[in-house]
Amino acid sequence: MLYRLRKRIFLALIEVLNPYPGEREFEEEIFNFIMKLISLYPFLVKLALFAGLFFLELYPIFSLKSVKPFSFTRYEKRLSIIENMLQKKTGIRRNLARAFKALVQMAYYEHPWYMKKTGYSWAL
Amino acid sequence: MVHEENGILMGVITPETLNYKEAAFDLLIIGSGAGGGTCAGFLIEDGMNVAIVEEGDYIPPDELPKSVGEAFLKLYRNGGARFIFGVPGIAFAEGMCVGGSTVINGGMCWRTPEKVLEKWKLEEGIEKIEPSFMERYFDKIEKRINVEEQPPHTWSKAGVIFKNAAESLGWKVVTDRRNQKGCKGLSLCMAGCPAGAKQSVLHTYIQDFLKKDGTIFAGLRAERIIFKGNRAIGVFCKGKGRELTIKAKIIVLACGADETPSLLMRSGFKSSSGMLGKNLYVHPNVKAVGVFDEELFQWRGAHQSHQVHEFRDEGILLATAGVPPSMVAMSVEETGRKLGEFMENIKNMLFAGALIEDTGTGMVKNIIGGKPILLYNINDYDFYRVKRALSLLSILLFEGGAKEVILPFRNFKSIKSPAQIPLIFDNKIKKMDTEMMTVHIMGTAKMSGSPKRGVVDSWGRVYGTENIFICDASIFPSPIGLNPMLSIMGFSARTAEYILENRHRL
Numbered sequence: 001m002l003y004r005l006r007k008r009i010f011l012a013l014i015e016v017l018n019p020y021p022g023e024r025e026f027e028e029e030i031f032n033f034i035m036k037l038i039s040l041y042p043f044l045v046k047l048a049l050f051a052g053l054f055f056l057e058l059y060p061i062f063s064l065k066s067v068k069p070f071s072f073t074r075y076e077k078r079l080s081i082i083e084n085m086l087q088k089k090t091g092i093r094r095n096l097a098r099a100f101k102a103l104v105q106m107a108y109y110e111h112p113w114y115m116k117k118t119g120y121s122w123a124l
Numbered sequence: 125m126v127h128e129e130n131g132i133l134m135g136v137i138t139p140e141t142l143n144y145k146e147a148a149f150d151l152l153i154i155g156s157g158a159g160g161g162t163c164a165g166f167l168i169e170d171g172m173n174v175a176i177v178e179e180g181d182y183i184p185p186d187e188l189p190k191s192v193g194e195a196f197l198k199l200y201r202n203g204g205a206r207f208i209f210g211v212p213g214i215a216f217a218e219g220m221c222v223g224g225s226t227v228i229n230g231g232m233c234w235r236t237p238e239k240v241l242e243k244w245k246l247e248e249g250i251e252k253i254e255p256s257f258m259e260r261y262f263d264k265i266e267k268r269i270n271v272e273e274q275p276p277h278t279w280s281k282a283g284v285i286f287k288n289a290a291e292s293l294g295w296k297v298v299t300d301r302r303n304q305k306g307c308k309g310l311s312l313c314m315a316g317c318p319a320g321a322k323q324s325v326l327h328t329y330i331q332d333f334l335k336k337d338g339t340i341f342a343g344l345r346a347e348r349i350i351f352k353g354n355r356a357i358g359v360f361c362k363g364k365g366r367e368l369t370i371k372a373k374i375i376v377l378a379c380g381a382d383e384t385p386s387l388l389m390r391s392g393f394k395s396s397s398g399m400l401g402k403n404l405y406v407h408p409n410v411k412a413v414g415v416f417d418e419e420l421f422q423w424r425g426a427h428q429s430h431q432v433h434e435f436r437d438e439g440i441l442l443a444t445a446g447v448p449p450s451m452v453a454m455s456v457e458e459t460g461r462k463l464g465e466f467m468e469n470i471k472n473m474l475f476a477g478a479l480i481e482d483t484g485t486g487m488v489k490n491i492i493g494g495k496p497i498l499l500y501n502i503n504d505y506d507f508y509r510v511k512r513a514l515s516l517l518s519i520l521l522f523e524g525g526a527k528e529v530i531l532p533f534r535n536f537k538s539i540k541s542p543a544q545i546p547l548i549f550d551n552k553i554k555k556m557d558t559e560m561m562t563v564h565i566m567g568t569a570k571m572s573g574s575p576k577r578g579v580v581d582s583w584g585r586v587y588g589t590e591n592i593f594i595c596d597a598s599i600f601p602s603p604i605g606l607n608p609m610l611s612i613m614g615f616s617a618r619t620a621e622y623i624l625e626n627r628h629r630l
Contacts, residue, residue, distance in 0.1 A: 019464025037196065040203035042495055079460055086457060102205070102454040105463070109450035110193025118449060118470065119421070 006050065007031060009057050012071035016079045017104040026113070033107040052096045136182045136222070136340045139364035149175040149339070151623070152359060152372035154346045154387065157224020158325060158612040159596035160378030162265065165329030166620035168336045172627070175339040175370060177361055179379075180221035182342040185327050188227070188316035192448040195315035199228050208406060208498040208562070210486060215561040216406075216498070218380060222342055223326025225380075225609075227316045229563065230428045230445065231302040231324070232607035233271040235262045236614065237436075240604050248601045249573025251582045252618075261617040262610065269303040269323040271610070278309035280425020282474040285416075286444040287430045289524035295434035300443075302428075303609075311423040311446035325613075344368060347494070349375065349391040355590045374591045374623060374630050378616070381565040381598040385488045385579075386496035388569070388586070395579045396588055399570055404486040405603040406500055407479050407564040410510050411447070411455070412517040414474040414526030421471050422446045432520070439481030439605055440513045442520065447475045455559055457534065473530075476521060478513030479564075481605035482506050488568050498565070507555050515548050532559040564608055566597035584619035591630050595619050 010031050015021045018030070038046055060066035060073055060081065070078060085097035108114060150173040153160045160176060167174050181198065189195040196204040201220035208214040219225035238255045245253055265271075279287075290297035303323040310319055320327070334340070344363035349356045358371040377384045385401040394400070423446045432442035449470055458466045486500025502510070518529045522542045530538045531548065534557040539545060572578025575587040580599050586592040595616035597608050604611055623630065 017459055019461060019467060021460070033193070037203040037205075040197065041205065042202060043493070044491075045202070045205075082459060086459065101459055105453040106193070106196070106204075106450045109453045109467070110191060110196070110448070112191065114449065115191055119424075 006053060009053050009071045010034065012078060013056070013082075013100055014104050016075065016082050017101055018108055021075065026111075029111065030104060030107040033110070034103050037103065037106065049099065052099070056096065056100075135334065136342055138182070138343045139366040142341070142366050142368060145367060146369050146371070147175070148371040149173050150372065150627075151175075151374040151376065152177065152370050153376040153378055153595075154359065155224060155378035155380065155383070155596065156222045156325070156330060156340065157219065157378065157380065157596070158226050158609045159616045160376065161223060161226070161325030161329045161333075162613040162616040163376055163378060163595045163620045164333045164338060165268075165325075166617050167624065168333050168338050170624050172624070174333070175341065175372070176222075176333070177341045177344050177346050177359065177370065178222050178224075179345040179363070180219070180224075180342065182222040182340060183316070183326075185320060185331075188318055188320075190312075190315065190318045192312070192315045192450065195228060199316055208486070208500045210499055210501040211555050212502065212558050212560055214406060214408060214500065216565065217561075217563055218382075218565075221326075222340060223324050223330055225563070226324040227326050228314050229609060230313050230607070231304055231322050231609075232428065232431075233266065233269070233301045233303050233610045234606040236604055236611040237606065240602070244571070244601050248571065248578065250571055250601075251573065253582075258614055258618070261614040261621075265610065265613045265617060269325075269328050269613075270305045271301050271303050273299045274302050274304075274307065274426050274429045278307045278426040279429040280309065280311070280420070280422050280446065282420045282422040282446075283425055283429035283444055285420070285474060285524040286476060286520070289520045290430070290432045290434070290442075293520065293523055295432050295520075297430055297432050297434075299430055300426075300428050302426075307426055309425045311425060311427045313427040314448065341368065341370070346379070346387055347390075349387065349393070349592070351391065351393070354588060356592050374593070374627065376593045376595050376619070376623075378595040380596050381568045382488050382496045382498055384594055384596055384598045385568045386490050386494065389490050390494035393586075393589070395569075395586075397572070397576055397578055399577070400579050401488040401568050402485065403567040403570050403601075404488055404498065404500055404565060405482050405567040405600070406486065406498075406562045407566075407603055407605075408482055408502060408506065408510065408560045409477050409479050409562050410514060410532050410558065410560055411475060411477040412514055412521060412532070413452075413530040414476065414521035414524065415469060415528040415530065416472050416474060416524075416526055418525075419471045420474055422473065422475060435513075435516060436605060438509065438512070439483075440509060440516065441479040441481075441605060442476065442513065442517060443479070444474065444476045455532070456530075457537070474521065474524070474526065476517050478510070478517055479605070480506055480509050480513060481603045485567065502555055502560070507558075510558065510560070511548050511553070515545050518542070518545050518548070533557050534559070564597070564603075566600040566603060566608060569594050569598040570601045571599040572601065583622040584615070593619050593623065
């Protein structure tokens, strides 16, 4: 139950952070990579990340007076939420958005598909 | 890799293969990177019964990852995500595998600068660190890890532009000296070099160690040192649900400038100097990205090939580095489709960086569970030099033909002509808005001739103990302003030699 909820929020997040949204299968692979990466983090960091994830889910309800949580809002709304958080000068919301951005983009730009496309592992 | 002798497993032992709860050796080394691996290589040569405990896994050289993403999962501490808390926060990465950070670094090999050795001798009263004395260690290590100038056929197009621009400005530019044999220019040093060219400690001293029947406990974390009076009598280790107590006559700590003081602190040790965990230097790094009209494909060629040494007297080192796309994407503000458009241009970008020889210090503290956190605020003088370094990089990149230079400031993203360079010094650009990272931390158990000023003596022995030595960058009294791998290895070899000469008295 908790895993499914976590997955749904992450997939909603991955969709807005990905340069080319909407490739569901690809987004699932990114999610799996992120889960592997998080499993290597210290307990307190894991705790903070998952608390942050649920904060993000409820953020539209408490702060934007929306009736829908983050993962149920439409793409444009989710993108604007993340972009606004990233533009905050300091504070938890900015750091949280940056942490999620780092995770998703690490997974996306290290994906073998992308590496092949750019020719990064060119001689292997 | 594992064999049995008198019912005891030897070789590389993991928590899965461990079949005993206690072991005893003449000497135990905690950590297997530049410090621990080198020390082990030197000690085993003389027939000592030595074991290594390493928190990370043993990945055989021919099974190293083929991408940086896979490497983050297998070779880096915390999957590559570490952080130094302060203003500004600094991203930090280090290796956690047998071979330590030497497996994932750029392989730059510079001897400790003479002026640094002289400073340490004069200010800290450290004996026998004259360049002429240190030379024999560096000679021996350089031969073993095959240090040579990066061959021209491996230079990337970006590296050549960087070199030519520096020369055209009349700046002193040097070809990197790196520990490699037959570099193929894959720019995958950060993944451990799947071509097998990098001569890391894993490829060299660790293999020597294993060939001479050394024992490595991989995947076990040293939880605490067991003391009896002033002597350490063993180390308690844990990993994947298994426990092991290793007894040893001599213990060498080589866990890095974060984990070494942390282990001593959680073992209840207090340094009479009050310097344990303090004096943290981080060599702050900043990057500037030149955008060119032509395609550069910076990753086609050696990860790094040249450095500008013109400004070393100011404590500024300039270099190029093939940064993986993921690192680039993480470090810019753009996201979603805008990021996709930005990243389309990555093949036209030249990534350059500056290393600052810092003057301010931070500290390492233990939090709940005995894990270390790093605290560091950059001071005003060092921040001024960060801006100075970025202005120099911008001059160099425009000289090389860049049409735009992307800066690491949140509120001042790029400049499009040399005339805009003075804007970098604008007071509106704050420390908090600057993105920095590092891969060099040092100084948290500093060496000194006096127990009132340092944590370890001139030979790396921890003051107040009879038989604990430190062999990593934590012993450096000050930053060295260059990539520190060879310095760490040189000082470790020096400590190993001291241990061998005095082992019957320890």
